[in-house]
Amino acid sequence: MGARQSDNQARSTVETSKVGKRGTIVMPARFRRKFGIEEGSLVIAEEREDGILIRPAVAYPIEIYTPERKAEFLLTNAIDEKDYQEARKEVRKMGLDPDQIEHFRPDQH
Numbered sequence: 001m002g003a004r005q006s007d008n009q010a011r012s013t014v015e016t017s018k019v020g021k022r023g024t025i026v027m028p029a030r031f032r033r034k035f036g037i038e039e040g041s042l043v044i045a046e047e048r049e050d051g052i053l054i055r056p057a058v059a060y061p062i063e064i065y066t067p068e069r070k071a072e073f074l075l076t077n078a079i080d081e082k083d084y085q086e087a088r089k090e091v092r093k094m095g096l097d098p099d100q101i102e103h104f105r106p107d108q109h
Contacts, residue, residue: 027054071096075103 015028042057071091078084088098
């Protein structure tokens with residue numbers, strides 16, 4: 001860019017860190033506070049033409065479905081009586097009692 005810097009480059013702050021064993025980098029506390037990075041936080045290391053960009057990662061929790069929750073989906077999503085009876089069979093194959101699973105029958109929607 002020559003002698004002129006972009007607004008982002010002019011406002012950025014540079015600090016030096018040391019690389020430890022296994023590639024561990026100690027991030028300056030000021031950066032950790034500013035970007036909400038705490039011990040155990042996920043970060044993304046992205047290869048760039050001029051170096052490595054390290055930034056906070058956003059992680060969304062995922063639901064791990066229990067057999068009971070899967071059974072609830074099968075039973076509740078049945079579209080008609082025939083489909084519902086098939087869902088009940090599938091739930092029994094899972095080793096569960098369909099009558100013990102909280103759900104809505106197709107005629108209750």
